[in-house]
Amino acid sequence: MYVVMAGDFVLLNVLLLVLWQFSLKVGGWSGEKLRMFFLLCNVGLLVGELKYHTIIHERIVSAGDVIKRIVQLTITSTLVAYLLLKALDHRVAIGWMMVGMGTAYLIGLLIMRLIERMLLKYLRMMGRNTRMVSFVGSDSELLKIYHHLAAEPTAGCKIVGRYGDPVDNKEWEDSKIPYLGTVDSLLSSAGDSKALPTGDDMYVCLSRRDRETIQKLSLFCDKNMLRFYYVPVSVESIRLDLKPEFISDIEVYTTHEIPLTYLGNRFVKRSFDIVVALLALIVSGLLFPFVYVIQKIQSPGPLFFKQLRTGLDGKNFMCYKFRSMHVNSDADKVQATKDDPRKYPFGNFMRKTNIDELPQFINVLKGDMSVVGPRPHMLAHTDMYSNLIDQYMVRHFVKPGITGWAQVTGYRGETKELWQMEERVKRDIWYMEHWSIWLDIRIVWMTFKTIFIHDKNAY
Secondary structure, X not given: XXXXXXXXXXXXXXXXXXXXXXXXXXXXXXXXXXXXXXXXXXHHHHHHHHHHOOOOOOOOOOHHHHHHHHHHHHHHHHHHHXXXXXXXXXXXXXXXXXXXXXXXXXXXXXXXXXXXHHHHHHHHHOOOOOEEEEEEOOOHHHHHHHHHHHOOHHHOEEEEEEEXXXXXXXXXXXHOOOEEEOHHHHHOOOOOXXXXXXXXXEEEOOOHHHHHHHHHHHHHHHHOOOEEEEOOOHHHOOOOOOEEEEEOXXXXXXXXXXXXXXXXXHHHHHHHHHHHHHHHHHHHOOHHHXXXXXXXXXXXXXXXXXXXXXXXXXXXXXXXXXXXXXOOOOOOOOOOOOOOOOEOHHHHHHHHHOHHHOOHHHHHHHOOOEEEOOXXXXXXXXXXXXXXXXXXXXXXXXXXXXXXXXXXXXXXXXXXXXXXXXXXXXXXXXXXXXXXXXXXXXXXXXXXXXXXXXXXXXX
């Protein structure tokens, strides 16, 4: 962490030197004023680092969290430096210069964090900076923890083995987690963790009826400086992801906690939608006549394809797209397929590059849609899947989006089998329950990349 923080200061001072060399305003300052400028910019960064230091060293951290931290660090350090400089001399005009400096620093930090994260991943894959993990129990929930840790190289976790009852189970055998002995044999070495291998972190998955054993294991971890994690066994889980709420001082639980039910969050998201939609329509406005001309040559008919789709709270709205297919009678009933004969050549290109979705920014400005959210489905599919998937209608608790978490994680396009739609719905609900403006920014960025990196499901 401290090496990364030192790199942040190096980057800042390199940018300050570049500014000094190429800015006529800064280049004309006296030596004393220049030294004070450098000093206060570094003080601003120090304040930012104290509050928003890097988190790339943490075992399980998403790219979205890293980006959020970078933005917070940049804004804080730039604002603090600006206020200190204005307090020193309120007459100096440095507002736009600090905005430019902050933007350059933000871009530099994003590039640095990408490189640092790749290096950290490489080091941990090579066996450096790792955490040793042991499991206690024989429940399948431990296998889920194991697969999650094993699938994330940046976590840097190595499995020591498992303590518990011997099991004759193919799933456990396939995992190749070493069997180390019974729980009693582990507790018998309570005074010395070196007697039996335990690692640095211990995940315990035992029935609550074994409360005394769980307490002993917790005490064992405390004495031997191990991180203790308790995982409820599968048969004691009600399989509902419950969230706490309060009615006065009474604690109750709900199945879906949706951040966008709060007015402040809705205001932030709506502001983001309006800004992005306006920018997108201004930038892409030149494409509209271009699309119209090619479309008329290859497939005569209307410029836009309009279709009723299911929106917020299950209400229908008219969704706009560039027409990417020949006019046909099956548009409201049949999904597009990979080699769909209804598509014309340029329409096929638009679908692969997401250009056909651009008119939906008009829906965003109207308030029917959001930039990010669950994709709106045609009415026929809403009727069909609401009868086949229990939680299907939950996805309509928020506005539908031009892009969404399901789409950027591999579940866009045609749903040939029911499980594909079930996975899409799961991801839509996950997005609703974990919404943040940073998650929206991350999804927009991942969507933008598909313009240049073809998505195999885009057809």
